[in-house]
Amino acid sequence: MTLLEVSGLRVTYRTEDGPVLAAKDVSFSLGRGEILALVGESGCGKTATAMAIPRLLDDTRATIGGSVLLDGVELTALSERRMRDVRGKDISVVFQEPMTSLNPAFTVGRQIGEVLRQHTGLTRRQVRERVVELLDLVGVPDARRRAGSYPHELSGGMRQRVMIATAVACDPKVLIADEPTTALDVTIQAGVLDVIRDLREQLGTAVILITHDLGVVAEVADRVVVMYSGRHVEHSPTAAVFDRPQHPYTIGLLDALPARAALRGGRRRLTEIPGLVPSPATDPDACQFAPRCPRATAECTAARPALTGADGGDGHLVACYHPGPRRDA
Amino acid sequence: MTDDTPVLEVEGLVKHYRGRAGTGTVRAVNGVDLSIGRGEILGLVGESGSGKSTIGRCVARLTAPTAGRVRLLGQDISAMSRRELRPLRRDVHVVFQDAYSSLNPRTKIGDIVAGPLRQHREGDVRERRGRAAEMLERVGLPARTATRYPHELSGGQRQRVALARALVMRPRLVVADEPVSALDVSVQASILNLLLDLRSDLGFSCLFITHDLSVVEFVGDRIAVMYLGGIVETATRQELFAHPQHPYTQALLSAAPVPDPREGRAGRRVVLRGDLPSQTSRVPGCAFHTRCPVAVDRCRTDAPVLTGITAPDHLVSCHLVTPEAGGPDITQGGNGLVHHTS
Structure with missing residues (x-):
């Protein structure tokens, strides 16, 4: 059942050097309790897309077009005041760097409690109890004592758990996590990914996970949207995108991974994607990957390919005139 | 020096930093032994605070060790x-993670690459320019790059410049500290x-420092795993990834996300409890015992x-490894473990 429906989303930043088209016509839907990954390299528009949903982009610099429906409510049309209620209560966000998102002057318990005081009618005692419950939920050991700690007294992994506890304090329908484990060591990352999975199990929270790490995608996501230069180029259930990648860019991205090279037991050689990403200021009516694509033909530069169903069905979509699995060997 | 003398030998290396008043000594490296043979790439892998970068700095003598050789x-x-x-600076050069901050923004790329030649008074201007141009070509940059400035290049191109500069003197050893960590996967x-190509062509040895297991598995001939200022395990790449013996190595390998949904989710994952002890504390016994699920x-x-x-x-620093049974299986451990089999 669809909870969030994003269609034709466009994000344009005004800069000194002219407009930057960060997201161009991005559409996807998110079901209840689903984990959807937005994946791509730097500058592909994954963060712009996700932050446009709770309208967390600077109004004076960014314009948002298209439609975002949360449970049938059009978020792009809400007043800023109504939107403030939505943020934190219906949609909440976890950022990459927990130290800069936490206020160093207040205990973590007070910061988590602040969200509860904003959005619920709980008494002080109830807030205190709920904070301890939340810290327990995200796996902070000795939660009652830890609620009285200041951010600098916690490790990076514990701070990120506190951020997640803050984000889910009001039991949001959608949690947006922007590279939540990128700043963490792998042994700590594993624990935080478990927390995200557990939240979905226990609270039924739907998650939009923004990441550049295909390993993280494989571990936690149900579905994947692969982005390139502000557009979604492939959209599929997680297993299918790894087993039967259709878009040449997705294939290139997977083959560039040292971990995949190791898994294939092949030669010590990684596949490179030649060339550079196109300028974000342009949006030609053509496939933007064509200049770097081994399969490009005249068709690819004549008109932009639409996102259409790929072979194999099950909601696997690809924007390419020559889709299909690897053609080497 | 004979042919089989290692290019680099480190023995009992200790590096302690004095912290701010009252914070105590930071015990970054506590007695490390390692060696690198000719043309060999040793991958030094560890998490933040393990001391891996400090070893790199001591090896390149960017800092003086507290003790050891x-x-x-x-x-x-x-x-x-x-x-x-x-004179020894000819033989060891360093490549850092962030080429943007390690390349002088006001210097043209050609002069950056020729810099070490100038410092060591090699040849005249024309010859240095020629060698820099040749090096730029070797790292896959067009000749016109020589007249550009660092800000005009992409992250990947800047890292190529850093490699060209490090290799222009044809050093015997390159210390590469997280050289690809800031780059997108395709770059x-x-x-x-x-x-790997340059290593085959030029034959240098390399201390490759990284936190990324998949990178080290790809690039390292031999791998050393660090934890809290010490090496816990060293083996060839194949051996280390196939038969990790130290409980920390096992936990590290099991925690790394695998970009293959069936492999990753089917495998047993061990999540370590707790955090790295502070580098200012002196942990008695095995440095890993506070988080080790099988410690006795x-x-x-x-x-x-x-x-x-x-x-x-195959060197390992653990009481529980035996010649008969090899390393302990930490997935069989008691408390401190979370299993994910679904």
Whole structure:
């Protein structure tokens, strides 16, 4: 059942050097309790897309077009005041760097409690109890004592758990996590990914996970949207995108991974994607990957390919005139 | 020096930093032994605060070790003065993670690459320019790059420039500290391929420092795993990834996300409880015992020594590794473990 429906989303930043088209016509839907990954390299528009949903982009610099429906409510049309209620209560966000998102002057318990005081009618005692419950939920050991700690007294992994506890304090329908484990060591990352999975199990929270790490995608996501230069180029259930990648860019991205090279037991050689990403200021009516694509033909530069169903069905979509699995060997 | 003298030999390396008043000494490296053979790439892998970068800095003598020996091509450089070090600087060069902050923004790329030649008074201007141009070509940059400035290049191109500069003197050893960590995967792939190509062509040895297991598995001939200032395990790449013996190595390998949904989710994952102890604390016994799921009493009091237990070239520092059974299986451990089999 669809909870969030994003269609034709466009994000344009005004800069000194002219407009930057960060997201161009991005559409996807998110079901209840689903984990959807937005994946791509730097500058592909994954963060712009996700932050446009709770309208967390600077109004004076960014314009948002298209439609975002949360449970049938059009978020792009809400007043800023109504939107403030939505943020934190219906949609909440976890950022990459927990130290800069936490206020160093207040205990973590007070910061988590602040969200509860904003959005619920709980008494002080109830807030205190709920904070301890939340810290327990995200796996902070000795939660009652830890609620009285200041951010600098916690490790990076514990701070990120506190951020997640803050984000889910009001039991949001959608949690947006922007590279939540990128700043963490792998042994700590594993624990935080478990927390995200557990939240979905226990609270039924739907998650939009923004990441550049295909390993993280494989571990936690149900579905994947692969982005390139502000557009979604492939959209599929997680297993299918790894087993039967259709878009040449997705294939290139997977083959560039040292971990995949190791898994294939092949030669010590990684596949490179030649060339550079196109300028974000342009949006030609053509496939933007064509200049770097081994399969490009005249068709690819004549008109932009639409996102259409790929072979194999099950909601696997690809924007390419020559889709299909690897053609080497 | 004979042919089989290691390019680099480190013995009992210790590096302590004095912290701010009242914060105590930061015990970054606590007695490390390692060696790198000719043309070999040693991957040094560890998490933040394990001391891996400090080892790199001591090896390149960007900082003086507190104790221990660092022998470069058989010569002990650990206590040399700056003047004594100068001729040896030809033989060891460093590549850092962030090429943007390690390249002078006001210097043209050609002059950046020729910099080491100038410092060592090699040839005249014309010759230096020629060697810099040749090096730029070797790292896959067009000749016109020489007249550009760092800000005009992409991250991947800047890292190629850093490699060209590090290799222009044809050093015997390159210390590469997280050279691809700031790059997108498609760019990272081209830099890793380039590094292996250049190693085959030029024959240098490399201390490759990284936190990324998949990168080290791709690039390292041999791998050393660090935890809290010490090496816990060393083996060839194939051996380490196939038969990790130290509980920390096992936990690290199991925690790394695998970009293959069936492999990753089917495998058993071990999540370590707790955090890395502070680098200012002195952990008695094995440094890993506070988080080790299979630790026994002895681990809390006696520090294990890095030795070859099952094979002479597979070194491990753990009391629980035996010649018969190899390493303990930490997935069989008791408390402190979370299993994910779904």
